[in-house]
Structure formats: structure tokens, C-alpha cells
């Protein structure tokens with residue numbers, strides 16, 4: 118009787134034990150695969166950084182010390198300074214300019230390739246003004262590359278589109294649309310865009 122009661126339970130337990138063993142084996146296998154994949158990625162990263170290091174060394178000017186940091190894939194929006202802070206202001210700057218062209222009904226086709234390039238050059242010139250050094254620095258601070266928080270600063274959109282103090286173009290007296298971040302002069306659409314106000318004359 119006793120044997121009769123025990124016999125069906127023992128195989129079932131053995132079966133469960135075998136199942137658990139198979140389960141553990143599968144876990145070990147997938148762990149091993151995971152480690153192999155990680156090693157493979159590590160090898161790729163090393164190859165990449167070795168290649169980058171070589172390129173950076175080749176173009177580094179004498180007397181300059183360049184620290185190379187390889188960002189993880191997909192991390193651009195967290196660690197690339199312009200993605201973290203700069204590009205949004207750049208896009209806002211361009212959008213604001215396009216709005217002005219529309220509002221003033223000015224005869225510029227901003228979709229024409231030459232005008233796209235011209236506008237990008239002008240925006241780059243404005244953003245390069247020493248006035249916005251802290252603005253640029255801030256994007257490095259916000260991405261975690263420098264510890265020192267830059268002092269208060271104006272961003273290019275705020276600065277360049279506030280022409281209240283000098284609402285007339287200093288050349289022709291027409292309605293000013295922009296204040297140059299270099300020379301601080303107010304300019305109309307014609308004298309900023311058509312005549313290509315590419316400025317290097319910095320007035321503090």
C-alpha cells in the first residue's frame with residue numbers, strides 16, 4: 118500500500134527536478150551569450166576608439182592637448198553639447214527670421230538653396246560673436262564636460278531680435294528687424310540679409 122502511494126509522486130518530483138535543471142542550464146547559456154555579446158561590443162568600441170585616437174592625433178595642432186571621449190551609441194542627445202543646448206536656439210533663430218520675412222512680405226524665397234545657405238552663414242556669424250561665449254560654454258556645462266557654471270548670458274535669439282532701443286536701420290532708416298551681435302547696430306532686412314551683413318567688428 119505504502120509503495121503504491123509513493124510510486125506516482127517520485128517520478129513527478131524527478132520530472133520537476135529535471136525541469137528545474139534544464140531551466141538553470143538555459144539561464145547559464147543566456148548569461149554566457151550575454152557576456153559574449155558584451156565582449157564583442159567592447160572589442161568594437163576599442164577598435165573604434167583606437168581609430169579615432171589615431172585620427173585625432175594626426176590633426177591635433179602642436180601644443181594642444183585633446184582629450185578624447187567616445188560617446189555610447191544613441192547618447193547624442195544627452196552628451197553632445199549642441200544637441201543638449203545649442204541647436205534649439207539656432208532653429209528658433211531661423212524660424213523667427215522666416216516669420217519676419219513672411220510678416221513683412223519681403224521678396225525672399227527662403228526655400229531656394231542659395232538663400233538657405235546664406236541664412237545659415239549669417240546665423241553662424243551671429244552665433245560666433247564673442248557676446249555669446251557663455252551661451253556656448255553653458256552647453257558644455259549642461260552636458261557635464263565642465264564644472265564651472267558660466268555667468269548669466271543672453272541667448273542669440275533674445276539679443277538679436279530685440280531692436281526696441283534702435284528700431285530703425287542705422288544705414289537706411291527703414292524698419293529694423295535685427296540687432297547685430299557683433300557691431301550692435303540695428304539693421305533692416307535688406308541690409309542684414311540681401312546685402313549680407315557678415316560682421317567681425319566687435320563692439321562690447
Ligand SMILES: [Zn+2]
Nearest residue numbers: 286289305308
Ligand atoms: Zn537698411
Ligand SMILES: [Zn+2]
Nearest residue numbers: 297299300316
Ligand atoms: Zn554687425
